[in-house]
Amino acid sequence: MSRALDLDEQVDDLVLLLDLVRHGRARTRPELARRSGLGRTVVSARLTRLLDADLVVEGELGPSTGGRAPRELRFRAEAGAVLVAEVGATGFAVGVTDLGGALREHRHRAWDVSAGPEATLDRIADDLEDLRGDVGDVAPIWGLGLGLPGPVEFASGRPVAPPIMPGWDGHPVREHLAGRFGVPVWVDNEVNTMALGELRHGVARGVSDLLYVKIGTGIGAGLVTGGRLHRGAQGAAGDLGHTAVHEDSGIVCRCGNRGCLEVLAGGGALARDAVTVARGGHSGRLAARLADAGELTARDVVEAAREGDQESRRMLEHAGVLIGTTLSVAVNLVNPAMVLLGGQVGASSDQVLAAVREIVYRRSLPLATRELRIEPSPLSGRAGLIGAATMVVDELLSPARLVRWLQDGSPVGRADLT
Amino acid sequence: MSRALDLDEQVDDLVLLLDLVRHGRARTRPELARRSGLGRTVVSARLTRLLDADLVVEGELGPSTGGRAPRELRFRAEAGAVLVAEVGATGFAVGVTDLGGALREHRHRAWDVSAGPEATLDRIADDLEDLRGDVGDVAPIWGLGLGLPGPVEFASGRPVAPPIMPGWDGHPVREHLAGRFGVPVWVDNEVNTMALGELRHGVARGVSDLLYVKIGTGIGAGLVTGGRLHRGAQGAAGDLGHTAVHEDSGIVCRCGNRGCLEVLAGGGALARDAVTVARGGHSGRLAARLADAGELTARDVVEAAREGDQESRRMLEHAGVLIGTTLSVAVNLVNPAMVLLGGQVGASSDQVLAAVREIVYRRSLPLATRELRIEPSPLSGRAGLIGAATMVVDELLSPARLVRWLQDGSPVGRADLT
Numbered sequence: 001m002s003r004a005l006d007l008d009e010q011v012d013d014l015v016l017l018l019d020l021v022r023h024g025r026a027r028t029r030p031e032l033a034r035r036s037g038l039g040r041t042v043v044s045a046r047l048t049r050l051l052d053a054d055l056v057v058e059g060e061l062g063p064s065t066g067g068r069a070p071r072e073l074r075f076r077a078e079a080g081a082v083l084v085a086e087v088g089a090t091g092f093a094v095g096v097t098d099l100g101g102a103l104r105e106h107r108h109r110a111w112d113v114s115a116g117p118e119a120t121l122d123r124i125a126d127d128l129e130d131l132r133g134d135v136g137d138v139a140p141i142w143g144l145g146l147g148l149p150g151p152v153e154f155a156s157g158r159p160v161a162p163p164i165m166p167g168w169d170g171h172p173v174r175e176h177l178a179g180r181f182g183v184p185v186w187v188d189n190e191v192n193t194m195a196l197g198e199l200r201h202g203v204a205r206g207v208s209d210l211l212y213v214k215i216g217t218g219i220g221a222g223l224v225t226g227g228r229l230h231r232g233a234q235g236a237a238g239d240l241g242h243t244a245v246h247e248d249s250g251i252v253c254r255c256g257n258r259g260c261l262e263v264l265a266g267g268g269a270l271a272r273d274a275v276t277v278a279r280g281g282h283s284g285r286l287a288a289r290l291a292d293a294g295e296l297t298a299r300d301v302v303e304a305a306r307e308g309d310q311e312s313r314r315m316l317e318h319a320g321v322l323i324g325t326t327l328s329v330a331v332n333l334v335n336p337a338m339v340l341l342g343g344q345v346g347a348s349s350d351q352v353l354a355a356v357r358e359i360v361y362r363r364s365l366p367l368a369t370r371e372l373r374i375e376p377s378p379l380s381g382r383a384g385l386i387g388a389a390t391m392v393v394d395e396l397l398s399p400a401r402l403v404r405w406l407q408d409g410s411p412v413g414r415a416d417l418t
Numbered sequence: 419m420s421r422a423l424d425l426d427e428q429v430d431d432l433v434l435l436l437d438l439v440r441h442g443r444a445r446t447r448p449e450l451a452r453r454s455g456l457g458r459t460v461v462s463a464r465l466t467r468l469l470d471a472d473l474v475v476e477g478e479l480g481p482s483t484g485g486r487a488p489r490e491l492r493f494r495a496e497a498g499a500v501l502v503a504e505v506g507a508t509g510f511a512v513g514v515t516d517l518g519g520a521l522r523e524h525r526h527r528a529w530d531v532s533a534g535p536e537a538t539l540d541r542i543a544d545d546l547e548d549l550r551g552d553v554g555d556v557a558p559i560w561g562l563g564l565g566l567p568g569p570v571e572f573a574s575g576r577p578v579a580p581p582i583m584p585g586w587d588g589h590p591v592r593e594h595l596a597g598r599f600g601v602p603v604w605v606d607n608e609v610n611t612m613a614l615g616e617l618r619h620g621v622a623r624g625v626s627d628l629l630y631v632k633i634g635t636g637i638g639a640g641l642v643t644g645g646r647l648h649r650g651a652q653g654a655a656g657d658l659g660h661t662a663v664h665e666d667s668g669i670v671c672r673c674g675n676r677g678c679l680e681v682l683a684g685g686g687a688l689a690r691d692a693v694t695v696a697r698g699g700h701s702g703r704l705a706a707r708l709a710d711a712g713e714l715t716a717r718d719v720v721e722a723a724r725e726g727d728q729e730s731r732r733m734l735e736h737a738g739v740l741i742g743t744t745l746s747v748a749v750n751l752v753n754p755a756m757v758l759l760g761g762q763v764g765a766s767s768d769q770v771l772a773a774v775r776e777i778v779y780r781r782s783l784p785l786a787t788r789e790l791r792i793e794p795s796p797l798s799g800r801a802g803l804i805g806a807a808t809m810v811v812d813e814l815l816s817p818a819r820l821v822r823w824l825q826d827g828s829p830v831g832r833a834d835l836t
Contacts, residue, residue: 008455039427151785161785209651223751225643232753233627237784239750244781255783329747332657333641335650363662365673367569367579367654 008408009398013038013046014406017395021075022100023054023200028070047073053406060174060205075100080142080390080411083132083181084125085385086149086190089113089164089217090117093381094118094127096135097389100144100394101201104266105135106385113149116167117176125180142411143396145388147175149189149218151236157187160235163242163255164218183412186391190214190384191238192229194342194377195222197387202379209336212377215239215323215346217237217267217298219256223334241266243326265297274301274317283311302349313351320355327356327364335368342377425824429817431456431464432824436815438472439493440518441618446488455578465491471824472497493518498560498829500810501550501599503542504608504802507531507582507686510538512545514553515807517560517814519619522653523553524803531567534595535584543598556644560829561601563816564591564804566610566637569654574603578653581660581801584625601830604809608802610647611638612795615805620797627754631658631796633741633764634670635685635716642753659684661744662672670748674830679744683737685716685763691733692719701729720767738773745774748783753786760795773833 009154016036020026026035028377033043050056059072069076077100083224084106085094090113095106102375109127112122124146132138150162157174158163195212198204210224210306219241241262242255249259251269263269274296278286290296305312339360345352357374364372377383395401396411405411434454438444444453445540445720451461468474477490495518503512504522510530514522527545531538542564550556568580568596574714576582592603616622623631628642637659648655660673661679667677667757669687672695681687692714725731745757757778763770775792782790795801813819814829823829 009457043788145468163783209648209655221751225648226646228644230627230643232786233755233790234753234785234788236783237627237753239753239783240747241787242783243747243750252743278772326747329658329661332661332749333655333751334648335649335652335655336656363582365654365657365660366650368650368657370652372651372781 007403010046010049011403013096013131014049014398016397017043017046018050018055018075018402021073021124022393022397027074028109029073030070030411032073038295041188049406053409055405064411065370066217076296077102078139079242081139083128083141083144083183083384083387084360084388084392085128085146085191086262086388087113087120087146088113088190089149091117092124094124094131095385096128096138097386100391101197101386101389102394103382103385104138105131106133106382108256111170112188113164114166117165117171117173121173121176125177126163127141128181140410141181141183142182143392144177145193145392146177146185146187147193147384148187149220150188151234152187152189153235154186154231157185157284159187160341163253174210174340180321182217184392184395186388186395188229188231188388189220189222189235189238191222191342192231192382193222193391194383194384195224195340195381195389196229196386197344197383198377199224199227200390201255201368201386201389202377203375203384204338204340207336207338209334209338209413211327211330211334211339211343212337213327213339213346215266215319215341215352216342219262219266219343221330221398224336240268240326240330245322260355262321265322267343270298270301270315270319270345271296274298274312277315283309285309285406286312298345302345303350305349316345316349316351317355319345321347321359323352324356324359328360329374331364331368337371337373339372339374341375341378342380342383347376422724424533425821427449428464428467429821431460431465433817433820434806435461435464435467435534436473436474436493437466439491440811440815444479445492446673447491447661448488463714465573466781467824471827473541475824479631481710481816482787495520499557500807501546501559501562501601501720502803502806502810503562503564504611504806505529505538505542505564506608507567510542512542512805513800513803513807514546514549514556516557517807517811519615519804519807519811521803521807522556523801524800525549526702527551530584531586532584535583535589535591539591539594543595550591551650552606558828559599559601559628561602562595562599563611564595564603564605565611565802565806566591566605567608567638567778569652569657570605570607571653572604572606572649575603577605581671582730585788589754594821601814602810604806604813606647606649606806607638607652607653607656609638609640610649611640611803611805611809612801613642613805614647614800614808615801615806616758616795616799618761618808619804620795620801621793622756622758625754625756626750629745629748629752629754629757631757632758632761633684633737633770634761635742636678637684639748642754643752658744658748660718663740663744667820683740685761688716688719688733688763689714692716692730695729695733701727704725704730705782716763722765723769734767734769735773737763738767738770740779741770742774744775749778749786749790755789755791757792758795759793760798760801765794765798 026032117356159168212222221238240322241258246259253260253263278290444450495516507629547735577586596603630640639656671681696708
C-alpha cells in the first residue's frame with residue numbers, strides 16, 4: 001500500500017525519465033539529470049525502478065575520456081511486442097513491432113473496407129495470428145494498435161459516422177480485438193497514425209507543428225500542434241477531403257455531398273478520369289493499360305506520368321492545384337513547420353508535389369511559408385503501422401499504466417481481457 | 419540555498435494548486451486534494467507557502483453541514499495589478515486589471531498604427547500612466563500585456579513581418595515598454611489575446627478547441643487546440659485574412675497580394691463598397707450618412723442593415739459567405755467545439771453571423787458540426803484587454819517566476835527593468 005502510494009508520487013518522474021531515454025534525448029545519468037531538471041539522487045533512485053523492471057538497461061563503461069566515463073542507458077525495446085494494423089479503403093496491412101516501433105515483419109492484403117467491421121476485423125485478426133506465428137520467437141504481446149480510414153472517438157476506440165465505412169459507425173472495435181488477443185487495444189484515424197509515425201520515427205522528428213496529408217483513394221490529414229496529435233472536439237480533425245471546392249460540380253462524393261476535394265482530386269477521381277481519357281483516345285499509354293488490365297488505378301496514372309504521358313501529368317497537376325488551394329488555407333491557419341504528402345499518390349507523384357508547392361508558396365502568407373518544408377513522406381507506406389505502434393507504447397507508458405507495469409511486471413490488466 | 423532547492427522541487431505542485439484555486443476549480447482543501455491528486459499533507463504544506471505569500475487567502479468557517487465545514491480558499495486577485503493594451507488598425511485601448519483579469523478601468527483612442535512603433539508605444543505608455551493615476555489606489559503593477567494586429571514572435575515579443583504595420587517589423591516592443599514601467603512585458607497577436615479572454619473568462623471557458631475570428635477592419639483568427647493557444651512555427655498561425663479567395667480580383671490587399679479574404683470581406687472592404695453604393699444611388703440611408711460624415715465605416719453598414727437597408731444587408735451577407743467558405747475549411751481541419759465571431763463587424767452583424775452559420779453547417783463535415791457552436795463573442799470589445807491580462811498572469815505564475823515571487827515577495831526581477 002505504501003509502496004503503491006509511493007509509486008503514484010514518483011510516476012511523473014518515471015514517465016519523464018523513460019521518455020528521455022526512449023526518444024534518445026538522454027543516454028547517460030548526467031544527461032538525464034540535466035534534461036529532466038531532477039537532482040542526481042532522485043534520478044538514481046527512479047532509474048533503479050526502471051532498471052529493476054527491465055524497461056531500461058545500462059551498458060558497459062565506455063572508454064574514459066578523463067573523469068569517470070558514464071554508462072550508456074538504453075530503452076529495452078525488445079522487452080515486448082506490439083501488433084499493428086492499418087486499414088485503407090482498398091486494403092489493409094498488418095505488422096509486428098518492438099516497443100520502439102521498429103517493424104519486424106509486415107504484410108498487405110487487398111480488401112474492401114465496406115465488407116463491414118465483423119468480417120474485416122476477423123480477417124485482420126487471422127492475419128495477425130499468422131504473422132505472429134511466422135515471426136516465431138516474439139516477445140510478449142503487450143498491445144494492439146489499429147488505424148482506420150475515418151474519424152474515430154479516441155477515448156472509446158469507436159468509429160464515428162465514417163463517410164466511407166458503411167456499418168462501422170459506433171462499432172466496438174477495441175472490444176472486438178481485445179477479446180481475441182487479451183491485450184489492450186487503441187484505435188485512431190489512419191492518417192493520425194501516419195503523422196505519428198513520421199513525427200516520432202521519421203523525417204518530422206522534433207517538429208512541433210506538422211500537417212500530414214494522405215492522398216490515396218481518398219484525401220485526409222493528420223494535424224500535430226505543439227508536438228501532439230490534434231484530434232478535435234469529435235475526433236474529426238483533419239478531414240480536408242470533404243471540403244467543398246466546386247459545389248456546382250455534378251459529381252457526388254462517397255460522403256453524399258457534391259464537389260468535395262476528394263471526389264475531384266483523390267485517387268478515385270484520378271482513376272475515373274483516366275478511364276475517360278483512355279476511352280476518348282487522348283492517351284495511348286492509358287488506353288493500352290486499360291485494355292490489358294480491364295481497369296485503371298491512380299497508380300497507373302502516376303506511372304504513366306513518370307513515363308512522360310502528357311494527359312496523366314495534366315491530371316495530376318490539376319489534382320495538385322486543387323489540393324494546394326485547400327492546403328494554403330490550412331497553412332495560413334496552422335503555420336506548420338512541415339507539410340508531408342503521403343499515400344499512393346501523395347508520396348510518389350512529382351506533379352502533385354510540384355503543384356502543391358507552387359500554390360501554397362504563392363497563396364499562403366510569406367511569413368507562414370518562409371521556413372515551411374513541403375515534402376513527400378519518406379515512410380509513407382509504413383508510417384501508419386509504425387505510428388500505430390507508437391500510439392500503443394505511448395499509452396502503455398502513460399502514468400496509470402506504468403504504475404501497474406512496475407507493480408505487476410506487465411502493463412496488461414484484467415480490464416483489458418474482455 | 420536549501421530552501422531555494424526545496425522550492426524548485428515543490429514548484430510544480432504550487433503552480434498546479436494555484437491554478438486550481440485561481441480558475442475556481444477547487445475552493446477547499448479537500449477539493450484541492452481530490453483535483454490535484456496530491457495527498458492532504460502535501461496540499462497543506464504547499465498551501466502554507468501560498469498563504470504566506472498572500473497569493474491565496476483562506477476565508478472564515480462556513481456553516482457546518484454535519485462534519486467540520488471546510489474554509490473557502492480564494493486567489494488574491496487584488497494582490498497586484500496588470501497594465502494592458504490592445505492595438506487595432508484604427509485605434510488602441512488601454513486598461514488596468516487585477517490579477518484575475520477583471521478590468522478596473524479602460525479607455526479607447528483613435529490611432530493609426532502605421533504611425534510606427536515609437537510614436538504608438540509612447541502614446542500608449544502615456545495613456546497607461548494617465549489611467550494608472552486616475553484609478554488611484556492601485557495595487558503594485560506586476561506586468562504589462564500588449565496585443566498587436568499582426569504576427570508576433572512570442573518568445574521575444576517582436577512583431578514579425580506584420581502586413582499592416584509598416585516600421586514595426588522586429589521592433590523591440592517588450593524592451594521599449596519594460597524600460598518605461600520597470601515591469602515584465604508580454605506581447606502577442608491581438609486576436610490571440612481575444613481568444614484567451616473568452617477562453618479563460620468568457621463564454622469559451624472549459625472549451626478545449628476554439629476558433630476565434632475577429633472581423634474588424636481586417637480579418638484574423640486565434641486558434642486554441644487542447645486548451646492552449648496555438649501560435650504556429652513562426653507565430654503566424656491564425657492568419658485567415660490573407661487567404662486568397664479570388665485571385666482574379668483586381669483589388670490589392672494591404673499585404674500586397676490580390677483577392678485576399680480580408681480585402682474582399684473585411685471592414686475596410688465594407689466601407690469601400692458602401693461608398694460606391696451610396697454614390698451610385700442604391701441606398702438612401704448610406705448616401706445620407708456619407709453626406710453627413712464625409713466618410714463611411716463598416717459600423718455604418720452594420721447599423722444601416724439593422725435599420726432595414728437592403729443594400730447593406732446584401733453586402734454583409736456577401737462578406738459572410740466569403741468568410742464562411744474559408745471557415746468551413748478551418749472547421750474541417752481543426753474540428754473545434756466553438757467558433758466565436760468578434761470585432762466590430764463579427765460581433766454585431768446578424769447578417770454575417772447567419773451567412774457564416776449557413777455556409778459552415780452546409781459545407782463542413784456533419785460530424786465536425788454536429789455539436790459546433792458558432793456565436794458572436796460576448797466580450798468582444800474587452801476580450802483583448804482581459805486576454806492580455808490573462809497572458810501576463812499566466813506567465814507570472816509560471817514555475818520560474820513563481821519561485822522568484824515566493825523568495826522575493828515580488829515576481830519582478832532585475833532582468834525585467836531594462
